[in-house]
Amino acid sequence: xxxNYSDQAEAFRLRVKAFLAxxxxxxxxxxxxxxxxxxxxxxxRWRQILNDNGFLGVSWxxxxxxxxxxxxxxxxxxxxxxxxxxPAVGPNDNFSLKMMGGLLLKWGTKEQKQYFLPRxxxxxxxxxxxxxxxxxxxxxxxxxxxxxLDGDEWVITGQKIWQTRAKEANWIFVLARTNPDAxxxxxxxxxxVPMDQPGVTVVPIRKMGGHPGFNEVFLDGARTARGNVIGExxxxxxxxxxxxxxxxxxxxxxxxxLFRAEFDRxxxxxxxxxxxxxxxxxxxxxxAYCRVEIMRYLGxxxxxxxxSTGVIGPEASISKVQWSEYHRDVTRLAVEIMxxxxxxxxxxxxxxxxxxxxxxxPNSSASWVGALYNGVADTIYAGTSQxxxxxxxxxxxxxxxxxx
Ligand SMILES: Cc1cc2nc3c(=O)[nH]c(=O)nc-3n(C[C@H](O)[C@H](O)[C@H](O)COP(=O)(O)OP(=O)(O)OC[C@H]3O[C@@H](n4cnc5c(N)ncnc54)[C@H](O)[C@@H]3O)c2cc1C
Numbered sequence: 001x002x003x004n005y006s007d008q009a010e011a012f013r014l015r016v017k018a019f020l021a022x023x024x025x026x027x028x029x030x031x032x033x034x035x036x037x038x039x040x041x042x043x044x045r046w047r048q049i050l051n052d053n054g055f056l057g058v059s060w061x062x063x064x065x066x067x068x069x070x071x072x073x074x075x076x077x078x079x080x081x082x083x084x085x086x087p088a089v090g091p092n093d094n095f096s097l098k099m100m101g102g103l104l105l106k107w108g109t110k111e112q113k114q115y116f117l118p119r120x121x122x123x124x125x126x127x128x129x130x131x132x133x134x135x136x137x138x139x140x141x142x143x144x145x146x147x148x149l150d151g152d153e154w155v156i157t158g159q160k161i162w163q164t165r166a167k168e169a170n171w172i173f174v175l176a177r178t179n180p181d182a183x184x185x186x187x188x189x190x191x192x193v194p195m196d197q198p199g200v201t202v203v204p205i206r207k208m209g210g211h212p213g214f215n216e217v218f219l220d221g222a223r224t225a226r227g228n229v230i231g232e233x234x235x236x237x238x239x240x241x242x243x244x245x246x247x248x249x250x251x252x253x254x255x256x257x258l259f260r261a262e263f264d265r266x267x268x269x270x271x272x273x274x275x276x277x278x279x280x281x282x283x284x285x286x287x288a289y290c291r292v293e294i295m296r297y298l299g300x301x302x303x304x305x306x307x308s309t310g311v312i313g314p315e316a317s318i319s320k321v322q323w324s325e326y327h328r329d330v331t332r333l334a335v336e337i338m339x340x341x342x343x344x345x346x347x348x349x350x351x352x353x354x355x356x357x358x359x360x361x362p363n364s365s366a367s368w369v370g371a372l373y374n375g376v377a378d379t380i381y382a383g384t385s386q387x388x389x390x391x392x393x394x395x396x397x398x399x400x401x402x403x404x
Contacts, residue, residue: 030085030360047090085359128169190236252299328375
């Protein structure tokens with residue numbers, strides 16, 4: 001099954017393909033084939049090229065620096081970039097472009113959009129996400145970080161944890177309590193906070209694979225302008241939750257492409273190592289193939305929903321459980337296929353700390369073991385598998401709510 005895209009979207013696809021042919025060498029194998037240093041340098045350069053050619057924020061309004069196209073063109077773009085093995089965004093853009101960009105478009109005032117959106121596109125502002133706290137992860141509404149108004153500024157105090165790429169970021173979006181007397185899901189406010197100030201301290205946390213990328217963020221009287229609130233004061237819960245429904249069309253389009261490239265690489269490794277004759281391995285590979293195909297169909301379903309209604313429903317939770325548990329299982333299988341060789345790490349670790357290594361990556365032990373570590377984390381961030389199943393049980397299947 002293949003979906004039919006509109007003529008306008010197909011014309012845009014040709015434009016993207018021509019752009020790729022112009023800007024990538026003929027023997028391009030994917031960013032994963034580069035060394036770590038070259039890949040990072042390429043990604044920075046490539047983001048600039050995408051921006052210079054109008055391929056960042058393509059569905060944003062033109063007067064904020066976007067391309068004024070539809071979500072479908074955005075999906076076509078990320079699909080073609082994924083197929084070509086190049087990134088669609090820079091390293092902080094999951095938080096900058098997708099989350100903050102999407103939130104500003106939905107909730108921001110005209111002044112906020114005019115100020116922040118162009119700076120997100122130019123990467124002058126790099127964002128990170130300040131939601132989780134030591135005692136507030138799945139139960140985010142238990143968070144204790146407080147914000148109080150002091151003249152024309154909010155003063156914020158508390159501790160955040162697990163902030164991905166906070167070391168590289170210069171802005172953080174923070175969910176903080178502004179009304180301690182309200183029930184816990186109310187009285188929260190969504191703030192935009194500059195990080196280059198004495199009240200913000202970022203302390204790195206090493207991941208189990210030994211890489212940095214994670215941080216704690218201490219807010220000790222951090223200040224932000226009174227107007228740097230998204231949505232209404234005390235209505236941050238609704239703003240924070242709307243993140244889930246943003247930009248999932250991208251994910252639905254790229255997940256099957258990236259996971260299929262990774263799957264093909266694993267099959268090649270099994271072939272080279274003579275493991276394809278093992279019936280138990282063949283069985284597990286066949287099951288993995290089916291799961292990638294299911295993801296592809298689920299992707300079409302999500303796309304259809306997002307394109308017709310503009311938001312994603314409970315499919316977001318089905319998708320999250322499906323892809324993250326697939327990735328945890330397939331990376332475990334790949335490491336088993338590699339056998340004892342996986343105990344000695346050779347080659348470079350995956351270029352990113354989530355999901356699979358990039359297209360073109362070598363079948364090295366460091367790549368697969370790193371992807372296995374990512375696979376474990378994949379089932380935790382953006383809502384754990386258990387929490388997603390609770391959502392599905394309660395909101396889709398209508399099962400009784402779990403006791404608080
Ligand atoms: C790679 C990675 C990147 C991250 N990046 C960021 C970031 O940039 N910014 C940010 O703010 N946070 C980030 N996080 C934090 C992430 O959002 C939390 O780890 C996640 O929400 C889970 O919270 P927790 O770690 O406190 O675990 P807990 O909520 O304490 O959960 C512990 C266990 O209990 C289970 N559990 C909890 N509640 C229930 C329930 N009601 N029913 C059934 N089981 C339950 C969970 O599934 C889990 O197995 C990141 C996490 C990871 C792993």
